Amino acid sequence: MRAHPTATTPIIEVRGLTKQFRRPMKEPGLKGAVRHLFRPRFADVNAVEDVNLSILPGESVAYVGPNGAGKSTTVKLLTGILAPTSGTVTVSGLTPFENRIENARNIGVVFGQRSQMWWDIPVIESFRLLGDIYEITEDRFAASFGELNDVLELEPLLKVPARQLSLGQRMRCDLAASLLHRPPILYLDEPTIGLDVSVKARFRQFIRYMHRERGLTVMLTSHDLGDIEELCDRMVMIDKGKIVYDGALNEVTARFGWERALHLTLTEPDPSAVETASRALSMRTGAVATQPEPTHVTVTFDSREDTSGELIRDFAPLLAVTDIRIDEPSAESIIRRLYEGDLRFDPTDSS
Amino acid sequence: MRRNARLYLKLQLIQLRTAVEYRADFWIGILGASLMHGAGLVFVVALFGQINEIAGWSAWEVAILYGLALIPRGLTELFCDGPWTLRMMLNKGEFDRVLVRPVSPALQVVTMLASIHGVGQLTLGTVAFWLGASRSDLDWTWWKAAFFVAIVISSWIMLCAINFLVNLIGFWEPSAQSAIPTAYAMLIDFAKFPLDIYHNAIKVLITVVAPYAFISYFPALVLLDRETAWTWLGLASPLVTIVVVLLTSRLWKIGLNRYQGVGH
Numbered sequence: 001m002r003a004h005p006t007a008t009t010p011i012i013e014v015r016g017l018t019k020q021f022r023r024p025m026k027e028p029g030l031k032g033a034v035r036h037l038f039r040p041r042f043a044d045v046n047a048v049e050d051v052n053l054s055i056l057p058g059e060s061v062a063y064v065g066p067n068g069a070g071k072s073t074t075v076k077l078l079t080g081i082l083a084p085t086s087g088t089v090t091v092s093g094l095t096p097f098e099n100r101i102e103n104a105r106n107i108g109v110v111f112g113q114r115s116q117m118w119w120d121i122p123v124i125e126s127f128r129l130l131g132d133i134y135e136i137t138e139d140r141f142a143a144s145f146g147e148l149n150d151v152l153e154l155e156p157l158l159k160v161p162a163r164q165l166s167l168g169q170r171m172r173c174d175l176a177a178s179l180l181h182r183p184p185i186l187y188l189d190e191p192t193i194g195l196d197v198s199v200k201a202r203f204r205q206f207i208r209y210m211h212r213e214r215g216l217t218v219m220l221t222s223h224d225l226g227d228i229e230e231l232c233d234r235m236v237m238i239d240k241g242k243i244v245y246d247g248a249l250n251e252v253t254a255r256f257g258w259e260r261a262l263h264l265t266l267t268e269p270d271p272s273a274v275e276t277a278s279r280a281l282s283m284r285t286g287a288v289a290t291q292p293e294p295t296h297v298t299v300t301f302d303s304r305e306d307t308s309g310e311l312i313r314d315f316a317p318l319l320a321v322t323d324i325r326i327d328e329p330s331a332e333s334i335i336r337r338l339y340e341g342d343l344r345f346d347p348t349d350s351s
Numbered sequence: 352m353r354r355n356a357r358l359y360l361k362l363q364l365i366q367l368r369t370a371v372e373y374r375a376d377f378w379i380g381i382l383g384a385s386l387m388h389g390a391g392l393v394f395v396v397a398l399f400g401q402i403n404e405i406a407g408w409s410a411w412e413v414a415i416l417y418g419l420a421l422i423p424r425g426l427t428e429l430f431c432d433g434p435w436t437l438r439m440m441l442n443k444g445e446f447d448r449v450l451v452r453p454v455s456p457a458l459q460v461v462t463m464l465a466s467i468h469g470v471g472q473l474t475l476g477t478v479a480f481w482l483g484a485s486r487s488d489l490d491w492t493w494w495k496a497a498f499f500v501a502i503v504i505s506s507w508i509m510l511c512a513i514n515f516l517v518n519l520i521g522f523w524e525p526s527a528q529s530a531i532p533t534a535y536a537m538l539i540d541f542a543k544f545p546l547d548i549y550h551n552a553i554k555v556l557i558t559v560v561a562p563y564a565f566i567s568y569f570p571a572l573v574l575l576d577r578e579t580a581w582t583w584l585g586l587a588s589p590l591v592t593i594v595v596v597l598l599t600s601r602l603w604k605i606g607l608n609r610y611q612g613v614g615h
Contacts, residue, residue, distance in 0.1 A: 019612070021612070076447065079450075079451050080450065080451065081447050081450045081451065081611065082611050082612050083608075083611045083612050085612070097611055100450060100451075101453045101454070101455075102453070104451050104452050104453040105453050107451065109448075109451045111447065111448070114444070114445060114447075114448060116448055118365060120369040120372065120373075121365055121368075121369065125365070129361060129362065129365065132357070132358055132361055133358065133452055133453065133454055134453060135354070135453075
């Protein structure tokens with residue numbers, strides 16, 4: 001899946017990026033609101049803290065994390081919508097918030113929930129206007145629009161005003177709109193929210209095509225694990241404003257998937273099997289045995305402390321076991337657990 | 352500059368066309384605006400049915416004030432009403448899109464809306480001014496004609512700037528359902544009558560706080576050759592416009608920086 005980054009100079013370079021917001025501290029109720037009016041109190045919150053990130057041209061990066069982790073703030077900092085509190089952002093050699101207009105020519109942005117089409121005019125006219133806004137010459141427009149029109153099958157939509165488009169049709173138009181000026185970088189912020197399965201599949205197919213054939217650098221924030229797995233080679237995970245993982249998508253399991261489960265099937269129902277297993281495992285602090293069914297014992301353990309081999313040696317001889325199965329967590333289950341907040345990332349283990 | 356002018360025309364034309372395409376809305380808008388200002392006019396006519404003049408101003412002279420206030424207002428609604436969408440854009444996060452396009456944010460904001468009922472104001476204002484000017488003792492000279500054109504343009508620019516100015520509050524209080532912008536804009540109604548009839552506080556209000564007197568009253572003193580201590584202020588109107596524009600653009604930059612979080 002990996003596209004071949006042709007250069008080794010990063011196209012996006014982020015160093016020590018921190019964004020602090022001042023949040024008003026209002027006490028609840030009218031009394032609190034009135035007090036805030038006269039004596040406002042604020043708390044400084046770091047939405048993004050000391051983030052370092054380098055993205056090479058032609059990479060496709062998934063930027064994931066639970067709601068409120070700082071994903072959108074990071075995208076806003078990279079696109080120049082926000083200025084950093086400290087640290088630097090360089091995109092194609094420019095500092096986005098200082099060179100907003102030049103930077104805008106190098107990037108395409110798709111905000112999943114907000115369209116950039118003009119609501120009331122036929123779609124084709126919105127494209128023409130964007131052509132003027134991005135100063136695309138007549139023949140470059142013809143070439144670029146022609147390609148997008150073919151791949152995204154826009155033809156039947158061109159005469160329809162954007163307000164009459166379905167969500168999926170509008171997404172196709174928005175994709176075309178964000179790539180019309182052929183930017184080297186595309187930011188996708190929650191692009192597939194609300195789309196049905198087949199539209200999602202076409203969307204992913206298109207992004208993959210642009211990524212592979214056109215060398216487009218893609219940065220995607222999404223809660224949709226399918227988007228992440230199908231589109232990105234690299235995953236950056238952020239939690240509470242800090243990067244907790246940055247690496248290949250398929251390596252995330254090696255780093256965080258230390259929780260394993262051993263499933264044992266017994267030859268006959270044995271109500272005391274769980275006690276037998278627990279006794280055998282009493283020396284191993286990370287391992288816990290449960291018995292969901294009379295013929296089934298499950299032992300969960302921490303693969304950093306124990307190996308399945310050691311555990312099996314410890315207790316398997318004491319039980320009549322017919323079959324053993326070992327569950328390894330998938331990237332998907334790890335991301336899901338991060339979102340649910342029951343995975344604690346300790347930055348010290350991630351190196 | 353030329354690119355911006357071309358883009359402005361294209362984008363604004365789209366908004367005007369859209370406004371016209373919603374036909375029902377178009378006619379209701381025109382009708383509403385005509386009724387609103389027509390009612391004001393009926394009041395003036397009724398008033399002058401009873402008395403010959405107020406504070407030394409005849410009915411036709413007041414019509415001149417009406418015209419001078421309504422013409423630039425109509426132009427502004429047609430061509431620069433976009434800032435009224437600013438607070439909603441900030442509120443809903445749509446302003447983000449404005450910042451990732453290679454065009455100045457002010458240009459994008461100004462072309463977000465065209466209020467077609469500006470046609471009503473423009474028509475009514477032109478008729479009022481034309482009737483007033485032809486029936487009062489306004490002696491036209493070539494320089495007065497030039498002054499009139501200059502004043503209309505300068506007033507138009509001032510009202511555009513004020514549209515930005517009042518809606519900038521959104522950068523500080525994006526959730527504002529505030530009535531302040533509307534109230535401030537409505538103060539222009541004071542400019543439809545001679546300043547002489549108002550209490551000093553209101554005189555200060557519409558000269559200094561919301562300088563609408565510079566679009567109608569002071570220029571009318573010049574056009575009607577009224578020699579008062581304040582007539583020269585009519586000639587200074589374009590300077591006031593420049594001050595308002597400079598102030599607005601300064602605050603606009605501060606507002607933008609605040610949105611982007613520069614330096615805090």
